[in-house]
Amino acid sequence: MPPHSRRSLWDLxxxxxxxxxxxxxxxxxxxxxxxxxxxxxxxxxxxxxRDQSILLSTNEQITAALAxxxxxxxxxxxxxxxxxxxxxxxxxxxxxxxxxxxxxxxxPDAADPxxxxxxxxxxxxxxxxxxxxxxRVATEWVLFTSGTTGAPKxxxxxxDTLAGPVERIRALGAxxxxxxxxxxxxxxxxxxxxxxxxxxxxxxxSSPRESPAEYLxxxxxxxxxxxTGTPSHWRRALxxxxxxxxxxxxxxxxxxxxxxxxxxxxxxxYPQATVAHxxxxxxxxxxxxxxxxxAGFPANLITENGTAIAIxxxxxxxxxxxxxxxxxxxxxxxxxxxxxxGFVDTGDIIERRGDRCYFAGRKEGIINVGGLxxxxxxxxxxxxxxxxxxxxxxxxxxxxxxxAIVVAEVVRKPPPGDDAESSAECVEKLRTExxxxxxxxxxxxxxxxxxxxxxxLNVGASGKLARGRA
Amino acid sequence: MKAQNASAQETTGTIRxxxxxMIEQVAEEQGKTLPSLSxxxxxxxxxxxxxxxxxxxxxxxxxxxxxxxxxANDIMPLITFGDFIRLHENAAA
Numbered sequence: 001m002p003p004h005s006r007r008s009l010w011d012l013x014x015x016x017x018x019x020x021x022x023x024x025x026x027x028x029x030x031x032x033x034x035x036x037x038x039x040x041x042x043x044x045x046x047x048x049x050r051d052q053s054i055l056l057s058t059n060e061q062i063t064a065a066l067a068x069x070x071x072x073x074x075x076x077x078x079x080x081x082x083x084x085x086x087x088x089x090x091x092x093x094x095x096x097x098x099x100x101x102x103x104x105x106x107x108p109d110a111a112d113p114x115x116x117x118x119x120x121x122x123x124x125x126x127x128x129x130x131x132x133x134x135x136r137v138a139t140e141w142v143l144f145t146s147g148t149t150g151a152p153k154x155x156x157x158x159x160d161t162l163a164g165p166v167e168r169i170r171a172l173g174a175x176x177x178x179x180x181x182x183x184x185x186x187x188x189x190x191x192x193x194x195x196x197x198x199x200x201x202x203x204x205x206s207s208p209r210e211s212p213a214e215y216l217x218x219x220x221x222x223x224x225x226x227x228t229g230t231p232s233h234w235r236r237a238l239x240x241x242x243x244x245x246x247x248x249x250x251x252x253x254x255x256x257x258x259x260x261x262x263x264x265x266x267x268x269x270y271p272q273a274t275v276a277h278x279x280x281x282x283x284x285x286x287x288x289x290x291x292x293x294x295a296g297f298p299a300n301l302i303t304e305n306g307t308a309i310a311i312x313x314x315x316x317x318x319x320x321x322x323x324x325x326x327x328x329x330x331x332x333x334x335x336x337x338x339x340x341x342g343f344v345d346t347g348d349i350i351e352r353r354g355d356r357c358y359f360a361g362r363k364e365g366i367i368n369v370g371g372l373x374x375x376x377x378x379x380x381x382x383x384x385x386x387x388x389x390x391x392x393x394x395x396x397x398x399x400x401x402x403x404a405i406v407v408a409e410v411v412r413k414p415p416p417g418d419d420a421e422s423s424a425e426c427v428e429k430l431r432t433e434x435x436x437x438x439x440x441x442x443x444x445x446x447x448x449x450x451x452x453x454x455x456x457l458n459v460g461a462s463g464k465l466a467r468g469r470a
Numbered sequence: 471m472k473a474q475n476a477s478a479q480e481t482t483g484t485i486r487x488x489x490x491x492m493i494e495q496v497a498e499e500q501g502k503t504l505p506s507l508s509x510x511x512x513x514x515x516x517x518x519x520x521x522x523x524x525x526x527x528x529x530x531x532x533x534x535x536x537x538x539x540x541x542a543n544d545i546m547p548l549i550t551f552g553d554f555i556r557l558h559e560n561a562a563a
Contacts, residue, residue: 211517236520241512370520401524444500445521449528 008073010129042128063105066127073136154330174200181229216242230255232370254278255371285324296358319343367396408448509552
């Protein structure tokens with residue numbers, strides 16, 4: 001048997017007895033695994049991307065999913081653009097990842113930097129795998145980290161680091177129908193796509209255009225057995241009466257801290273299901289799953305004696321060494337991903353209580369909004385562009401739906417003239433203008449929900465803004 | 471926390487109006503027009519994603535000067551639009 005690195009995603013996907021029944025579906029498209037193999041034009045298109053560095057830049061998740069099947073083993077590199085990648089960063093991404101072709105499901109805009117290279121527009125029906133006897137290469141997969149200041153951070157993986165041992169995935173059971181609230185163009189969602197494909201199952205993709213009730217109705221109609229999302233997704237889902245209409249065998253959370261309340265509620269709603277929470281990040285990969293019904297994780301997972309994974313706590317934060325971690329960051333002057341001993345710092349602060357460990361927030365003060373990470377400094381930089389702003393402080397505020405939301409405190413520059421400037425009307429105008437700036441420059445989850453205009457902010461002895469971090 | 475200088479009846483009426491306005495405003499910011507919300511309409515059927523509901527909850531707490539979700543996370547009874555309004559009314563009462 002050829003080594004895993006030379007078996008493409010398609011080689012690992014196909015060949016199950018029920019490929020005719022297995023499917024990939026979104027709100028509009030439903031295709032069987034078997035049908036993918038019977039697309040000669042698609043095979044030709046895929047082969048035309050051989051050894052290219054491809055920017056996969058799609059509106060629809062399903063096009064991205066099918067393109068991954070078509071291109072892994074063919075392309076030298078696939079750059080998987082998340083849905084909220086800002087247009088302003090495209091040029092940087094293309095240069096850094098040495099992109100030589102773009103695969104998209106929509107026509108380019110006028111003066112679109114993506115047209116500097118070969119630009120192919122196609123729909124889901126145009127995509128399919130290369131033929132069995134063509135050469136396979138070890139394609140590099142490039143993902144984006146979910147929260148970054150300035151230019152986006154790109155992380156290199158391979159199918160091996162992303163998927164992990166094939167036997168372990170297949171042990172989860174063939175014939176599973178997976179679904180996920182995540183977008184499959186991010187690490188968490190991609191994990192589920194790979195489990196569905198490699199594990200001999202099917203997948204139902206979510207859509208940002210449907211309500212939770214509509215999504216859950218599709219999940220029920222497709223008899224989804226395995227479903228995953230962030231604790232925020234689940235808190236939202238459990239508000240819907242439709243949550244009672246599904247009966248998964250496996251419900252999983254990751255991307256945020258899963259507290260005891262949400263674990264208990266999922267278990268109560270789905271008594272027949274295994275309820276698990278996992279720790280994973282784009283850089284550190286999947287570290288572990290916990291399914292004992294308790295928040296946190298057993299302290300004995302922190303060991304360097306494990307065969308597959310070593311976990312240590314250093315300076316309070318969790319570090320992971322395993323064959324699931326990313327290879328490196330892309331780009332010149334990129335930070336070093338692994339320490340000299342091969343550990344990746346997750347930046348997650350661990351607190352030990354007895355024989356259990358708990359996540360106690362982030363080292364750098366990153367705000368986690370429903371699984372999406374926000375660097376306060378990025379938002380502050382946008383707010384500080386307003387000519388009347390002297391300084392600003394962005395922080396997280398607890399929220400029962402998304403765990404946290406972004407709020408901002410702003411200090412105005414002293415008005416040049418009289419005190420009329422500080423009237424409520426002026427403050428309101430400032431707030432509105434700052435919000436408009438933020439909405440223009442930032443993804444919705446990064447825009448402050450509340451802006452307080454204050455007379456001063458705390459500045460510590462170091463001259464740095466006192467962020468009040470633990 | 472008690473709303474200042476308002477009878478209970480006035481308070482609840484005002485809160486309903488404030489909530490409807492807030493939901494409409496957030497939906498508009500999201501570029502969506504909502505169907506009119508009746509008290510027994512499931513909030514989850516409203517096309518508002520979790521971020522928008524989070525925003526509505528946070529802004530309402532600010533605007534009404536409430537802490538309607540003390541104890542956090544416990545949002546399960548919040549199935550309908552009517553429940554949502556009652557929760558805020560109770561917090562204000």
